[in-house]
Amino acid sequence: MKLHYKHLKNVLHVNPYSHPYEHVTQEDWRHLIDDVWKSKEHKVRSKAGKKNRKKFEYNHCLGSRSFVATMTIQPEFNGSENLEFLEFYKKTHTKKNKEWIDPICTVKHVGI
Template sequence: MCPIKGIPTWRHVDEATQSAIIQSVLDKFKILDDYHGNLVAQQAVHRKCYNIHRNWRHNMKLHYKHVKNVLHVDPYSHPYEHVTQEDWRHLIDDVWKSKEHKVRSKAGKKNRKKLEYNHCSGSRSFVATMTIQPEFNGSENLEFPEFYKKTHTKKNKE
């Protein structure tokens, strides 16, 4: 449902398209009886849509890289699922091959390498895991240093 050209993030999607996508989410899932009157629910759904859109764009780039670098075939002839040839060509030529994108991508790689360590407690952030600590730790509340050690140590003790 979401257009690709000129839409780098969910925030750039026009209001009519956003409303249609949100309505399809509301049709699939029961969020709240009064979704439209609840600002917190609206913000949560918008954030989820933002993340879904970002992941979709990321998955398309991963597909492009896989086709190009692993399969060694022409990426133009292997578009991502449900993406038109025109949109796929636009992503390759105007987005991923652009100087701006390459600079941002290089900076992101450099910044990610600066992380000395990261938590290994799943997809939930460290702060979120800390707030539900008893559930994560089997109903025991650990002191912060112990909790930190547990969430930053892999099973192989690394």
């Protein structure tokens, strides 16, 4: 939702208040903008998170869920199959075309 808000504001240059995210009430949308995304606390946390994410030399292909969290619910993620660690690592660090997301992943996969 925040990406939608930023796109409206910074790319389309339209009033974000008048274009709420799909299925979000006008009241909730206004609350998100005014009380969450514009708050000083959120800006500080957002800046810290951005800085911390830049420290990763590469990332996995799991979206916002951490690698460790996905390992614990692996059967749900893999369609009820429980993969060995090497196979799970490969599945979560390769693109749809089966290429590694970063060359270092190949090195780490072989070295495990």
